[in-house]
Amino acid sequence: MPTMPWWSQEVGPMYEFVIALLVGVSAFFLLLVGIIIISKGWREIVEARLRLRRAELEPGFFKYAVGKEALEKYLPRPIHRSERVLVERIFFEMGRVVKGSVRERARDAFEKLGFVDHYLANLESRRWWTRAEAAEKLGLMGSEKATRSLIDHMNDPVPEVRVRVARALGNIRTSEALRPLTLALKDPGRWSAIRVAGILIGAGDESVEILLQEFDHFPQHAKISAIDIFGRIRSLKAISLLRDLLKHQDADIRARAAFALGSIGDPTSASHLGDALKDPAWFVRAMAAKALGRLKEEGSIEALCTSLADPQWWVRANAAEALKNKGERGMSALLAMLDSKDTYAAQQAVQMLQESGVLDSMIARLASEEGRERQLALDVMAKLVKLKRTDLLTEIAHNHPEGSIRQRLAIILGLRVQPHPTA
Amino acid sequence: MRQHRIVVADDDPIVTKFLSAVFQDEGFEVSVAEDGEKALKVIKEAKPDLVILDLVMPYHDGFEICQKIKSAGETANVPVIILSMKEREQDALRAFEVGADDYIRKPFNALELVARARKLMGNSRG
Secondary structure: OOOOOOHHOOOHHHHHHHHHHHHHHHHHHHHHHHHHHHHHHHHHHHHHHHHHHHHHHHHHHHHHHHOOHHHHHHHHOOOHHHHHHHHHHHHHHHHHEEOOOOHHHHHHHHHHHOOHHHHHHOOOOOOOOHHHHHHHHHHHHHHHHHHHHHHHHOOOOOOHHHHHHHHHHHHHOOHHHHHHHHOOOOOOOOOOOHHHHHHHHHOHHHHHHHHHHHHOOOOOOHHHHHHHHHHHHHHHHHHHHHHHHHHHHOOOHHHHHHHHHHHHHOOOOOHHHHHOOOOOOOHHHHHHHHHHHHOOOOOHHHHHHHOOHHHHHHHHHHHHHHHOHHHHHHHHHHHHHHHOOOHHHHHHHHHHHOOOHHHHHHHHOOOOOOHHHHHHHHHHHHHHHHHHOOOHHHHHHHHHHHHHHHHHHHHHOOOOOOOOOOO | OOOOOEEEEEEOOHHHHHHHHHHHOOOOOEEEEEOOOHHHHHHHHHOOOOOEEEEOOOOOOOHHHHHHHOOOOOOOOOEEEEEEOOOOOHHHHHHOOOOOOOEEOOOEEHHHHHHHHHHHHHOOOO
């Protein structure tokens, strides 16, 4: 019996099902590809339109920003509602790179074009993410008009909204906006002190004024945060208070005040910090020594030399490091300390002389042709031997590339002269 | 009298567009470059009266470009303003070491920048 070709054979229901499935899946993927192409094309068209509109409007915005007239005078046509996002984007991008009157002009435009009112309404939204976005945008706009509403939202039940509200107030930077932030330092349970401090530091000198006014009413932890902020901002306005705080009954506050004075770096604080080197609390003395190392002055060298004999190693280390930062006079003081009867102080001086490269230069002078220079270097080496720092010198005596230096050191140390290892 | 020419080299388009609009409005002719390589090319071609340079740019950084401007005979006298996000004292000092005439930090005050540019070009309007 002749076999029938496959196309005329009867097909079963399973076969039909498979065919239908394949057709269905193919159609689905075709549709999907079609949707992707259309949506991508649509996106490209929207982007291209936005780019065109941006190119059309942007020069007008820029001229408005540095000009004196109202925005409409600089624009080729009125702004359409659909262009609000574009306008916002241009002003925010501009605000990222410029400051001063240009930002003020941008802020005025945001108010006049209704952006501020729009986000103030969003700040009352039931959705927390809408409130958070509104707070952020209002902060970027820097509108003082939003201050009251933002302050009210410092008690928002959602932490993310509260943080963005705080940042927005920091951006507005008026005393009305900053005062509630300084008060937030009092409430570490609700506010992260580090975060609030960061915002206040960003606001700069404006926040110092308010912190100074509120300082006496702060609890201890808020006082400590405020002192750290003064130091980070390096505010000269806070110097007088910080000097007074060096006599505060709380040692932690005294230590922080000393550190902040060092960060500010005003050399006229040196005598106050010099007194703090005699503080009964060792960590205040250590911070005072560190702070003195940051001041560009030499009047404190003697007091720092005394601190090299402090019973606490941290004070000694900070004092030695401070002397290292005092230039030539500091170095001379460290060299003189090699004669100190206090072994700790002398050893500290050796370490700092080594770290600052002074010992290397002294060793190089051993080969000097000038008699005085060579004698000075020989004296220093003799002092090191007396301090039993032969470990340091022995290593150099073996490894120094210059033969005459190896020879001189070997004589000082009573070693056999070694040939250079690479020789 | 020919217009004063300014070259603005910055990889941030908002800066180049903003400064172009501002300086053109003030009567200057502005050429822009968005990377170090293009900046060198534009400076060579435009023979500018002032260069405003960003420090961080692709191919050549602002220090390198400034050094090249100041060491080439024909551009050695062209004033250079560095406009940078870099806040460190060392960066400003290095900029002056390589010959920059001014160093302005971003965010900058646009009116101040225009005033400084004018001063460097000899107090004349474009």
